[in-house]
Amino acid sequence: MNSFTFTQAAAVAGAVQDKAAHEGSAYIGGGTNLVDLMKENVARPTHLIGLKKLGLDTIETLPDGGLRLGALASNADTAWHPEVEKRYPLLNQAILAGASPQLRNMATDGGNLMQRTRCYYFYDLATPCNKREPGSGCSAIGGYNRVCGILGTSDSCIATHPSDMCVALAALDTTVRVSGPNGERTIKFEDFHRLPGDHPERDNTLEPGELITGLDLPEKGFAKNFSYLKLRDRTSYAFALVSVAAALELDGNTIKDARLALGGVAHKPWRDKEAEAMLIGQPATADTFRRVAAKVLANAKGYGENTFKIELAKRAIVRALKQATEMKQEVDTNAFLNSNP
C-alpha cells in the first residue's frame, strides 16, 4: 500500500478544493473498494480526502415524489430504508444481493458507482491490463475471462462493472448528482458509466475532481412487479456471473411499461431500451420474454471461458421477467424473498 496523507473533509466545497490541490489524490467514502485496490497496489493515491464527515448520508423524499439517496448513505441503510423497501423494492433486492452485510454497512451509495472491475488481470500487477496500465494489453482476452463481459466489449478491454446496486439504479432511471471544480451538475445514470472502447482506464464520465453528492430516483419505482435475479458461483458473497433487474407495469397481462438491465455482462450496467420497447404492449408470456432475451443478446460476443454467459443471460432474462410478472421467486438467490428450498 502506498504512503499517503489523509484529511477529513468538512464540506463538499472544501473536499473539491483539496482534491484540486493534490495531484494523485482520491476521495474515500466507505473504502471497501479503494482500500482493497491500494493494498493490491492497483490504486496508489498519495493523498486521501475522507468524506465521512460531509453529511450527505440522508435519504429523503423529493418534492416531485422521487427519492434522493445521499452519496454517503451506506448501502445497508439504503436497502433497509422504509421508502426504499416500500417504493423501490427492486433496489432493496439488488443491494442485498451484493457483497456481504459487513461490506454493505461500510460501502456508500456514491462509492458503489465508483467500484472498479473485478477482472483478475486488473487486480494482478504481474499481468498486462489496459484498464490498469493503458497500452499494456488485455490479458483477459485469450485468458481466464469467466468473469468478463459479453456485451459492449472492445479489443482493449472486456471487463465488467461488478455492482448489483447499479443494475437496479440503471433500470430505475436514476440521476447522478455531482459537484466539482466547475460547480454542480447532473448525469443521467445511463451516461454515467462508459463502455471501454479505446480508453478502458476510464470507467465513467466524471470530470477530474468531481464528487458524487447524491442519487435521485424518480417517483416511479415499479414496486408491484419487479425481480432482481442474480446467478453466481455460490449462493451468497460472490460477484454476479449474470444478473437481471426486471421491472414491469402490467395492465392485466399486458405490459404497459418495462425496464430491463443486466449486470455481470458489460463494462457498465447494461440497460437495453430497445428491448424494453419490445415488451411494451405485449402479453407477459414466456414467448414474449424469449423474443426479448434473444434481442438483448443478439450482438453478444463470447470470449471462450465466458461464452456460456450468453445462454445463461437469455435464460435469466426470461426468468426475471416471469418472476416480475408473477411476483414469485423461483430460485433462492435471495433469502429475503424466499424460504428454505
Add this chain to the structure above:
Amino acid sequence: MTLQTDYIGKPTSRVDGPAKVTGTAKYAAEYNVPNLLYGYVVSSPIAKGKITKIDAAPVLALPGVQQVFSHENVPHYALLDRSYKDQIAPGGSPFRPLHDAEIKYSLQPVALVVADTFELARYAASILHIEYEEAAHETELSQHIDEAYEPGRGKAGYQPPKSRGNFGKGWKEGVAHMEAQYSHHAQHHNPMEMFATTVEWLGDKNLNIYDKTQGAFNSQLLVTKVFGLSKDQARVISKYTGGGFGSGLRPQYQLLLAVMASLQLERSVRVSLTREQMFSFGHRAETLQHVALATAADGSLTGINHFAVAETSQFEDFTENVVGWSGMLYNCKNVELGYRLAKGDIYTPLDMRAPGAASGSIALEIAMDEMAYAAGLDPLEFRLRNYSDIDQAQDLPYSSKALRKCYHEGAAKFGWEQRTPEPGSMRDGNLLVGWGMGGGVWDASKMPATVKASLDADGHLTVSSGTNEIGTGTYTIMTQIAAESMGLPIEAVTFVLGDTTLPQSPIQGGSWTAASVGNSVVEACTKLGEALLKQAQKMDHPAFKDAKIDDVQFANGQMRLRADDTQAVVLRDVVQASGEPKIDAENSTVLAKLEMLKPPRYSMHAHNAVFVEVKVDPELMTVHVTRVVNAVAAGRIINPKTARSQVLGSVVWGLGMALMEESVMDHRFGRYMNHSLAEYHVPVNADIHDIDVVFVSEEDDKVNPLGIKGLGEVGLLGVAAAVANAIYHATGKRVRDMPITIDKLL
C-alpha cells in the same frame, strides 16, 4: 487399564472454547513481543527465469527500513538438500527461499523487506525494483501426459499402487462396461489463518519461534538443520493453528525467512504471508484420471482399471495415493492401477485433506455410479453386491469394517428406498431433484507419540505432548481421555500441547492424532497410576500393600481397590505424602516403534457412505445441495460433539470440491489468477443446508487399545462424487470435470 465411560464417548464442549470465542486464543502472528520488526515478502511475477537486478537502495533509504533480504545477501546457511528436508518432504530437492537468482514458479518469494512497522514494510516492498529475465515455462498438465513417469518411494508412507489379476481378461468377461475420463483442477487449502511466524530473539541465537504449523517438531527440525541451531536454541511454539487441512504439514517459507531475518538482525521478527501468497506454496495436485469397469450379469465387478496422472514441481516428486483405494474398496479379482507424475513449473503440491483419496474417489465413485446405470442396478445395491470383506490389496482381514452398516443406516436415514432410478424422474415443484451416493476408505494409522502425565499436590492433572490443535478437538479429547484414565473430573485436567519443550509427538495429520496421542495419554496415565500406587504403598495403607496396578482403579479423585472400593486413598494425599510438588510419568514409545516395523496382521481402515440430495433449476441449472447424510465407521468416537463437527466440515469441503473450488491457472503466465477468497470460492453459510452425520457402531480391539480410527479425512470421501451423481440423477448430465459450475450444466 479398563476404561469407564464417564467421559469417553460423551458429547463434550471444547475445553478451548472459552479462549476461542473470546479471542484470547493466540495464533502465530499474535505474540506481540517487544521491539518486533515486520518482514513483508515480495513475490515473483513470473513463473520461470531469473532475477537480473534488485535495486534495494531507494527502499533502504526509507527511515525505519532495516534490511532488504534477497539471494544477493542471504548467506547459504546449509549446503545439502537433506538439511532442507522436513519430516514429510517428498523425494527431490526442496525449495530454498532467497537462495539464488533462479525463479522456479510464479509467486516464488524473491525478497523480504524488514522494517519497524508492518505498514512501512508493506509500502517498502511495493516500491522494491526488481528486474527479471523470463524463460519459457510449462504449467499445463494435459500437455505433458506423454512425459509422465512412475515416481519412486520419495515420500514417507507412499506405496506405489499394486495391480492384481488380469484386467484385460476381466474386461472381456464382463457383460456391461463403462470407461471414462475424470479431472479436477488444483485446489488450495486456504485455512482462515494465513501463514505467519513470530520469532522472538532472546539473545545469543536463542529463539522462541511462534509458528503456524501442524507440527511444531517438524518446524524445529527444519530450523535446526538449516541454521545449525540446537533444539534448545530453536523452541517452536504453536498453541493454536487457525486451520491446517494439510497446509501446515510442511513448514512453509515464512518460517525460514523469519528465522533468517532474526538471526541476521539479532531482533525479533514477524513474517506474515498475504492471502495471495497463500497460493504460493502447496496445493491439491491437479489430476487427470481414467477409469474402466466391467461387470458380470449378476452385477459383480470383473475388472477395475484406474489410472491417474498428477502434477508435481520440477524439483520434488510429490506423491499421494490416488488410485490405490480402487483396489480395496470393492471386491474384484482383476485390478489394474497406475499412477504417474508430470513435472511443471509450479510449486510442489502438498497433502490436502484426504490427500489422494479425495481426488481418486471422485473418479472411482462417479465411475461406480456410471457402472451401476450401465448394469441396470441401483447404485447402493451395486455397491452391496461388490462388498469386499477382506482387504484384497494387502490380502489381509480388516481389524473391523462396518461399511455395510454405513450403507444401511445412511440409506435408511436418507430415505434412499424412495429413489426412482430414472434421471429427471424426481421433482419438487418445478425443481429437478437428484439423489446420489458415494463413499470411501481411509487409513486408520497410529504413530509413536510421547506423553507426560503429572499430578500435583492439589490433585490437578496436567497431561502434555507436543502435538497440535488445528481445530480437530485435540485439547478436548485428550483431556477427556486423561480424565477418564485417572478418574478425575474434566475440570481437574489440563492438556498442554504445541511446544517443542514438551514430549515429542508426530505431526498433526493423516487422521492419526486421536489414535497416536490418545493411546499414549492412556499409557502415560497408566504409568502415573503405577507411580501413585508405589507411593501409596509407602504410606500407612495396608490394603494397597501387595496390590498390583490391575488391582486398583481410579475414580472420583481416588485410587481404589477393585475388590473392595471402600479401600481408597485420595490422589492428592498421595502426592502430598511424597513430599514432592508433583508426581510425573511418561509413556515409552519403544513398543509403538517396534510395532511399526512388524508386518501388519490386519488391514486397518475407516469407511463412510454418503447420500446427497440436490435440487436443480431445470432452466437456469443452479444447483443446491439440500440434504446430506454421511454415515461414518471410524471405530470408537471419543467425543461425538466434536467428531460430528469434523464430519460436517468434511461435507462442506466435499460440496466445495464438487461445485466451486478450483485454482485457475492462466498457462500463458503460469500463474493462478483467482488468488483471493473473493474468487477462489469456498462454500459460505448460505450454501449449506441439512447435513446429517451418522456414526455407526464399530468396536475394534485390534486397531489400537482405544479402538480409535481417526476422523480428519474419511468424512470427505465420496462427497463430491455423490453430488456429481445426484446432479446426474436430477438432470441426466454426467459431469466428470470438477467443479461442476453452472456453465457445465447449461
Add this chain to the structure above:
Amino acid sequence: MSQVTQAPPPVALAPTQPVSLTINGQAHTLQIAPWTTLLDALREYLDLTGTKKGCDHGQCGACTVLVDGKRINSCLSLAVMQEGSEIQTIEGLGSEDQLSPLQQAFIDHDAFQCGYCTPGQICSAQGLINEGKARTEAEVRELMSGNVCRCGAYSNILSAVMEVVGRELKIEN
C-alpha cells in the same frame, strides 16, 4: 527471453499522525501512519488480537468488528477514518468469566473448530442481532454469509445464532 520489471516510483514517506480511537469504551491515541488499517491498529498497536486477519481484503469476515453497533470489515477501514466512532471488538463482547449469550451459544453448539474465524463470526452475529432483519433460518444463513469458515462449521453457527435470536431450530442433529 523478455525482460520483466516491477517498479512503481517511490514517493516521499508521509509522516505518522495521532489517531484517537474509542475501543470497547476505552479511549486510545495512537501515533500511526495514515495508511494503517483499523485491523492492524487493533492487532499490532493495541494488542487486541482477538480480531483476526483472514484475507485482509474484505473477502472472509474474520476481521469483523462493530462500529457504532454495526458490523464492518476492519481490514478495509483505515484507522484514521474511525475517529469519533464507538468500536467494539470480540474482547468487548464478553470474557472467559463472563461470556456473552452468543459466545456461550457458540460453545454449546460447537460452532467452530480451529477458532480463527470465530471472533468475526460472533461479532457478525451480534451485528445481525442488532440489525433485527433476520428471522428465518434462510435469512440467518444469508446474513451470516459474509463470514467464511473453512472448517465448515456453518450448520452449528446457524444453530448457535438461531438460538440466540430466539428461534426454534427446525433441523435435527
